[in-house]
Amino acid sequence: MASYVLPFEKPVVELVTRVRELRELAESDRQYLPELRKLEEKTSKVARELFAELDPWQKVQLSRHPNRPYTMDYVPYLFQDFQELHGDRRFADDAALVCGVARYRGKSVVLVGHQKGRGAKDNVKRNFGMPHPEGYRKAQRMYELASRFSLPILTFIDTPGAYPGLGAEERGQSEAIGSCLAAMSRARVPVIATIIGEGGSGGALALGVANRVHVLEYGTYSVISPEGCASILWKDGSKADVAAKSLRITAADLHDLGIVERIVEEPPGGAHQDTAQAAKFIDEALNAALTELSMKSADELVTQRYDRFRVLGAITSA
Amino acid sequence: MDWPDKKPGGLDASEKASLGKGVFKKCDGCGETLTTETLHTSFEVCTCGHHHKLSAARWRVLLLDDGHLDEWDAGLSPGDPLKFVDDKPYPERVATAKKGTKANEAIEIGHAKIHRKPIAYGSFVFSFMGGSMGSVVGDKIARLFERAAEEKLPVVLLSASGGARMQEGILSLMQMAKTVAARERHRDSGLPFLSVLLHPTTGGVAASFAFLGDVNLAETGALIGFAGPRVIETTIRQKLPDGFQKSEFLLEHGMVDRVVSRLDMREELAMLISHLCSSPRP
Ligand SMILES: [Zn+2]
Numbered sequence: 001m002a003s004y005v006l007p008f009e010k011p012v013v014e015l016v017t018r019v020r021e022l023r024e025l026a027e028s029d030r031q032y033l034p035e036l037r038k039l040e041e042k043t044s045k046v047a048r049e050l051f052a053e054l055d056p057w058q059k060v061q062l063s064r065h066p067n068r069p070y071t072m073d074y075v076p077y078l079f080q081d082f083q084e085l086h087g088d089r090r091f092a093d094d095a096a097l098v099c100g101v102a103r104y105r106g107k108s109v110v111l112v113g114h115q116k117g118r119g120a121k122d123n124v125k126r127n128f129g130m131p132h133p134e135g136y137r138k139a140q141r142m143y144e145l146a147s148r149f150s151l152p153i154l155t156f157i158d159t160p161g162a163y164p165g166l167g168a169e170e171r172g173q174s175e176a177i178g179s180c181l182a183a184m185s186r187a188r189v190p191v192i193a194t195i196i197g198e199g200g201s202g203g204a205l206a207l208g209v210a211n212r213v214h215v216l217e218y219g220t221y222s223v224i225s226p227e228g229c230a231s232i233l234w235k236d237g238s239k240a241d242v243a244a245k246s247l248r249i250t251a252a253d254l255h256d257l258g259i260v261e262r263i264v265e266e267p268p269g270g271a272h273q274d275t276a277q278a279a280k281f282i283d284e285a286l287n288a289a290l291t292e293l294s295m296k297s298a299d300e301l302v303t304q305r306y307d308r309f310r311v312l313g314a315i316t317s318a
Numbered sequence: 319m320d321w322p323d324k325k326p327g328g329l330d331a332s333e334k335a336s337l338g339k340g341v342f343k344k345c346d347g348c349g350e351t352l353t354t355e356t357l358h359t360s361f362e363v364c365t366c367g368h369h370h371k372l373s374a375a376r377w378r379v380l381l382l383d384d385g386h387l388d389e390w391d392a393g394l395s396p397g398d399p400l401k402f403v404d405d406k407p408y409p410e411r412v413a414t415a416k417k418g419t420k421a422n423e424a425i426e427i428g429h430a431k432i433h434r435k436p437i438a439y440g441s442f443v444f445s446f447m448g449g450s451m452g453s454v455v456g457d458k459i460a461r462l463f464e465r466a467a468e469e470k471l472p473v474v475l476l477s478a479s480g481g482a483r484m485q486e487g488i489l490s491l492m493q494m495a496k497t498v499a500a501r502e503r504h505r506d507s508g509l510p511f512l513s514v515l516l517h518p519t520t521g522g523v524a525a526s527f528a529f530l531g532d533v534n535l536a537e538t539g540a541l542i543g544f545a546g547p548r549v550i551e552t553t554i555r556q557k558l559p560d561g562f563q564k565s566e567f568l569l570e571h572g573m574v575d576r577v578v579s580r581l582d583m584r585e586e587l588a589m590l591i592s593h594l595c596s597s598p599r600p
Contacts, residue, residue, distance in 0.1 A: 164545030173544035313453030314397030
């Protein structure tokens with residue numbers, strides 16, 4: 001994969017690259033081990049310090065990083081016996097949204113995730129992770145299937161948003177998303193959503209009506225893209241950095257606002273520096289949540305999910 | 319085009335005074351010059367059939383028995399969870415909207431009757447920050463569906479909204495999940511939800527409960543869609559065809575059940591309620 005380095009991550013990338021090289025050496029020659037440990041510690045420390053200083057707009061860039069692991073990159077680390085299930089039975093199969101059944105820690109689950117493309121050609125196929133109505137109708141089909149066969153639903157959110165285009169409007173993008181939200185809210189099984197990258201508006205929420213919502217450390221979740229917000233409210237798309245700050249879309253903000261239950265740590269330098277380690281952190285969080293939710297009855301799960309969203313908002317009574 | 323059966327045709331003195339007699343307006347449809355008084359009397363529908371925007375207050379008069387709404391939860395106001403400031407702080411923007419619209423928020427809900435049939439009724443106030451859905455709008459819609467389920471009432475909800483309220487950020491997005499879940503609870507009660515889509519209905523309102531009606535009615539000539547036309551034009555880099563995202567376009571594409579003139583809306587709703595509530599529920 002062509003590597004892409006954001007200006008602010010350069011020092012960390014250099015260190016991480018050296019760690020990777022040294023690790024290879026240490027595998028064949030143990031005398032490098034002490035040096036490796038030292039460099040790993042330094043890298044972790046530098047990365048933590050540097051990334052702690054990142055502003056929200058820089059975090060947005062990280063959440064959209066072209067090297068960031070996407071849904072299908074995590075599948076081999078998290079699941080066994082994955083079978084992708086295609087199509088909405090109405091119009092088409094939408095490659096911007098992948099679904100399937102798989103085994104997670106020995107138990108069958110239903111998996112639904114946005115899927116971005118890697119490179120120009122793949123991104124045409126994946127439509128940059130922006131689903132059409134058929135994607136959401138496929139997801140809806142999966143939520144109903146999961147509910148029918150009592151399989152937990154694990155979703156992975158990573159989209160700039162639902163696609164705004166001619167065909168999408170003709171085929172009912174609004175209705176497709178609304179129905180997806182309805183099917184998720186009705187699902188009689190545990191639902192856990194993990195925001196692995198960009199959580200763009202309603203197109204992300206269609207995978208987000210969950211009992212538990214987790215966000216990766218450099219994931220974001222927003223009602224509108226910072227660029228879009230800036231061009232509407234500030235009448236200036238270049239004020240995206242200001243909008244990103246005002247909208248409070250970083251993992252820490254989301255946790256403060258009660259939008260997510262858990263922030264999932266990322267490896268030094270971000271998930272794209274070590275997919276395996278990122279997957280391990282995601283797995284820990286998923287396992288803990290799923291273990292807890294599996295104790296609840298179907299009715300309890302539906303009610304808990306209802307109440308979870310019912311209280312979100314800021315209201316004063318006159 | 320039938321006129322509402324019980325509508326007071328003229329205006330009372332105070333309404334006349336507030337309208338300012340002799341003020342003219344050009345029809346956005348045919349370009350004819352009309353007096354505001356004529357337009358007011360015809361609920362802002364021109365003789366050419368063009369529908370201009372109608373206030374929530376006038377919708378009450380047009381649709382409800384005696385024009386009466388027994389309002390629920392009128393006193394709810396938004397907090398400022400994000401401490402959001404663009405060219406002015408959010409609370410100031412809300413205060414300005416309250417003053418300008420004499421409404422408390424971008425929706426009113428309550429108990430009403432149509433043809434003596436009790437209903438739970440909601441109506442967006444588009445002039446209040448573009449009918450945008452923040453915490454209060456989301457909450458009131460949830461309350462509307464919840465209370466309707468409890469009191470065994472059909473829901474009639476008129477949507478007119480630009481979508482989510484950006485100033486409440488991610489919390490406004492969550493209102494989509496909240497309202498849809500409440501709509502689903504109401505669905506389980508076996509009572510109908512009649513969704514009326516007015517001009518314009520887009521974004522987070524369109525993509526949540528608005529298309530989940532048992533029956534969806536679109537007002538003549540309304541703009542209804544997920545993305546706004548400008549966003550789509552920017553994305554696809556071409557001009558949109560005439561009539562794109564208009565009510566008639568939605569009917570053609572199977573997204574709404576009927577396109578209804580405003581002046582027929584009361585009769586249409588009454589008839590639908592009488593059909594859908596005619597059989598005893600199991
Ligand atoms: Zn006219």
